[in-house]
Amino acid sequence: MDAYKLELESVGKTYTAADGKTVPALGPVEMKIPDHRFISIVGPSGCGKSTLFNIISGLLDSSEGAIYVDGRRVDGLTGITGYMLQKDLLLPWRTILDNVILGLEIQGVPRRQAKERALPLLAKYGLGGFEHQYPAQLSGGMKQRAALLRTILYDREIILLDEPFGALDAQTRTMMQEWLLDLWDDFQKTILFVTHDMDEAIYLSDEVYIMTARPGTIKRHLTIDLPRPRKPQIVTSEPFMKLKEEALKTLSEETMKAYAQETTAG
């Protein structure tokens, strides 16, 4: 049997504070993700989603479990995935072009070559004409595009996106979703996408994982077998609404638990 692109086996994390207190933040989490899928992860705030991505990216050590990419154990290795952090900021002193080629530069690609690769992509993905501007001159949506392009250009087969559109208004967000689907189609990546927006999760994804309150485990795994390409109007279709209703019911149970945890925590 072929290996999965990404496999998580009982991955968990317990944080230990300076005073020795422990916080079980995540897990055990199991996921088996085939190549080229678009996977969304939805869960209540504080359930461990960013922790999970930090572990998969190798930035944070897990407390338990194992991670495999193409069947090879990769726990604790960095550089295996492209990762756009929840608060991934562009460097304000670098132009958009220089920001976008950052990942390539880190890999040792000469700047000129990196720029040659980036420029056509900036043009194709709606940032043409803004190459030499600075982040402060761009709208929120454009900045997120630049940050996403930077992540894609880092050229890993697995891309982790932690709430990339969380701060955008609804209309910009819809545009960005279309844009991301195009990018995914063009580059054939496996994408893991964290969002708190269930419409967004279902609309974009092949599969949606719904997590429990902290410590986050997988409560539900939904297969989204809506046909592609998808058009934004699909969110009002019967099959979409059915999936959404089921997913929201599951999520709201966990959100209530998370709320209770917050309000009783010392």
Ligand SMILES: Nc1ncnc2c1ncn2[C@@H]1O[C@H](COP(=O)(O)OP(=O)(O)O)[C@@H](O)[C@H]1O
């Ligand atoms: N470095 C840390 N030390 C202790 N607790 C942490 C640390 N980072 C996160 N946590 C706690 O772990 C839980 C999960 O956090 P996080 O992964 O950021 O959740 P999410 O991204 O789902 O909102 C939260 O309760 C958070 O307060």
Ligand SMILES: [Mg+2]
């Ligand atoms: Mg988070």
